[in-house]
Amino acid sequence: MKYREITGSLIERNGKYTAVLNLYDVSGKRRQKSIALGIPVKGNTRRALAQLEELKREYAGAAGLLRNGKRESPLFADFLKDWLKITAPTIERSTYQGYESMIGARLEPFFRERKLRLYDVEPKHIRELHQSIFDDGCNANTVIHYHAVVRKALQYAVKNELITENVADKVDRPKKGKYLAAFYSKEELAALFEATRNDSMSVVIQLAAYYGLRRSEVLGIRWSAIDFDRGTISINHKVTDGKENGEYRIFTEDKLKTKSSFRTLPLIPAVRELLREQREKQERYQALFKKSYCQEYLDYVCVDEMGKLFRPNYVTDHFKLLLQQNGLRPIRFHDLRHSCASLLLSQGIAMKQIQDWLGHSTFATTADIYSHLDFNSKQESADAIAAAFMPEEMAEEEQTQDFGMTMSM
Structure with missing residues (x-):
């Protein structure tokens, strides 16, 4: 039978445009989908119409519509990319970047090589995907992550009646491996602090270790979040990086991983002194470099000599280099967070208190990661x-x- 083209229109809601798409299933039954464009109505009609046409093309691509108005199931490799574009507004930027990387690195090549269309994908193909990942030396957790992306894409296809069932649900995922976090002892941390005390990233390393902060959290610490009179430091901001419109950039936002990630902690005496020294350094560099000193990040604590924010990837790479140069045992930067938790446990701090200190959303998360250290x-x-x-x-x-x-x- 002939399938109807996807159509759409614009409506106004609270002064902004919303796109309303008319989607049709295999029987010709219409289903409407509303998508808030976030574009102000005044003076933006042409821009909103262009966005509407782009949405129609994306949904048509995901549904496999051809130019003659007939539908053919798309190649699954193409469907994955179209699904990701449609899903982008509903997921976190970091999640989107992760999905994009996984699709580009492995999923698209795997399914394109087999020339499988959406309705051709069977449980055996999912199992073959699992095995190919294992054959490349990856562990069960990696397989689980790829399986989740494929399943989400197929679930979208089921929901929109492009296929009748999610074949990924017929494939057992491998058992998730137990992650044993690496960590430094207090002696190793002391050696790390001493070895890196003259490095521009010293403040980043010590703040991460003292408070068990995630990389994005420590880079997001601002002077305005530190109350020296009350003796508190608030974790309420983050710095991440990634691509937007094909260009690499840094993102700063008041949005953390979970609600529990927002926390206010006591200002540790050693950290108070560390921050005092950092502020003096920044004032000295501002006076030295004058107009060349970056003015965009004056409220941020973790900046380099020129006042620029440390890029998250630079933190990871430079930390690895510092360990090598100083003959220290290799760990990841994120393992400073685990080192903090280990020290708290060794001092008899209850697991519930550690959950609050680290900003985990649930007690189960803390217990799952650190219970083996609770001596x-x-x-x-x-x-x-x-x-x-x-x-x-x-x-x-x-x-x-x-x-x-x-x-x-």
């Missing part, structure tokens, strides 16, 4: 089981000794 709770269990098997005579003797010690105190 204190295990020692209590060991003492309890030892006491349970202790002969009665020895137990009575210990109780007598404990009583005597209590009386003498």
Whole structure:
């Protein structure tokens, strides 16, 4: 049968344009989809119409519409790219970049080589994808991530009645591997601080270690979020990087990973002194470089000598280089976060308190990552089981000794 072309129109909602698309399933039944364009109505009609036409093309591509108005299932490799464009407004930028990388690096080549159309994809192809990832030396967690992207794309196709079932649901995912976080001891952290104290990134490293901050969080610390009088530091901003319209750029925003990531923590004395030194450095560099000093990031703590924000990827690469140059055990920059948690546990801090310190959204996340390091709770269990098997005579003797010690105190 003939399939109807996707049509659409513009409507006004709260002073901004919304696109309304008319989508048709295989039986010809119409289903409308509204997409807020975020474009002000006044003076932007031509721009909104152009965006409407682009949406119609994208949805037509995902649905496999041909120029003669008949529908043919698209190549799955093409469908993945079209699905990603349509999904982009509904997901985080970092999530989009991750999906884009996975599709470009592996999924598109895998399915394009096999010339599979959307309705041709079967469970066996998903299993072959899994095996190809394992064959490249990747672990089960990597397979799970790729499986999730394929499943999401297929679920979109099911929801829009392009296919009748999600074949990815018929394929078992491999069991997720247990991640054991690497971490530095307090002696190793002290050596790291000493080795890097004259490096421009010293403040980044120490703040990440003291507070267990994510890379984006530590780069997002601003002077306006530090209250020296009250002795607090607020984690409420982040710095990330990525491509936008084909160009690399840095993004600064008041949007963290989860609601729990927003937190206000006490200003540790050593950090207070670190920040005082950092502010003095910045004032000195501003006076030295004058007009050449970057004025865009004056409120940010973690900047280089010219006042420019450290790029997230630079932090990762330079940290690795610093460890090599100073003969320190290799760990990732993110492992400074794990090192902080390990030290807190070794000092007897409860897991719930560590969850709040690190800004995890759930207690389960904290426990899943760090339970194997919680020696204190295990020692209590060991003492309890030892006491349970202790002969009665020895137990009575210990109780007598404990009583005597209590009386003498």
